[in-house]
Amino acid sequence: MHDLIQPFITGLVSGEIEVYNEFSLQHELGVFLRSALSPFKVQFERNIAYYGFNRQSFIKKEIDISVSATDINELPYAIELKYPRNGQHPEQMFSFCKDIVFIEQLKSAGFDQAYLMILADDKLFYTGANAGIYSYFRAGKPLHGRITKPTGKRDGEVNITGRYIIEWYPVVGDMKYALIEAQ
Numbered sequence: 001m002h003d004l005i006q007p008f009i010t011g012l013v014s015g016e017i018e019v020y021n022e023f024s025l026q027h028e029l030g031v032f033l034r035s036a037l038s039p040f041k042v043q044f045e046r047n048i049a050y051y052g053f054n055r056q057s058f059i060k061k062e063i064d065i066s067v068s069a070t071d072i073n074e075l076p077y078a079i080e081l082k083y084p085r086n087g088q089h090p091e092q093m094f095s096f097c098k099d100i101v102f103i104e105q106l107k108s109a110g111f112d113q114a115y116l117m118i119l120a121d122d123k124l125f126y127t128g129a130n131a132g133i134y135s136y137f138r139a140g141k142p143l144h145g146r147i148t149k150p151t152g153k154r155d156g157e158v159n160i161t162g163r164y165i166i167e168w169y170p171v172v173g174d175m176k177y178a179l180i181e182a183q
Contacts, residue, residue: 001077001115005179008032013172022083025119029081030065040067040076051075053109059158060102066111078106078114089124090150093133094158097147101158103182114182121175126168137166 008029011017017032019025026044034042046066048058055061067077080099084092096118103114120126130139133150143164149156162183168176 001079001113001181002179004033004036005117005177007036009169009171009177012175019083019119021085022081025083025117026064026081029079029117033065033067033077037067037076040069042067048106048109051110057109058102058105059098063106073110075111076113078103078111080114080116081119082116083119084122084125087122087124089122090133092125093137094147094149094151094156096137097133097143097158097160100143100160100162100164100180100182103180104161107182116178116180116182118178118180119171119175120168120177121173123174126176126178136164140165140167 008017011032012019017028019028030042030044043066045062045064047062049055051072063078064081065079066075068075080103082092082096082099096116099116103116106114126138128134128138133147135141136143143166144160144162146157146159148154164180166178166180168178170176
């Protein structure tokens with residue numbers, strides 16, 4: 001997937017591809033992947049039940065971008081996307097963690113590879129204080145185990161089974177991206 005994402009990022013850098021919110025990221029990446037992965041099907045917001053997965057076993061119900069063969073038993077890629085635009089840094093970081101659990105579930109259920117791609121142009125997602133949940137996204141602390149919702153009643157939690165180091169790569173200006181592959 002890194003080989004597919006790099007030309008997409010190059011398009012962002014050159015201005016050939018423009019993204020301005022999460023929906024535009026989903027659309028532009030999906031169109032890009034359709035052209036790069038033909039004859040595979042690239043679908044948006046595909047419900048997991050379509051693949052015969054039990055909905056109760058998953059933290060989410062729809063895959064942002066799914067790539068499959070005409071035989072839906074061949075499932076090369078599932079991709080979750082985040083492009084946070086309204087601050088809420090700790091809440092969004094917890095949402096990233098939920099998406100990591102989801103891609104782990106998708107891989108376990110039958111996708112060959114599952115990814116979370118985060119695009120951020122707000123520096124506070126990748127720099128600043130590095131205590132608590134921030135340490136996973138700003139300081140390179142391995143993301144693993146039980147993660148508790150960092151705000152409000154702190155009544156939500158997820159359990160990440162893999163070990164992930166979040167690495168941010170430059171795009172253009174303050175924009176960076178991270179690509180996390182489910183283990």
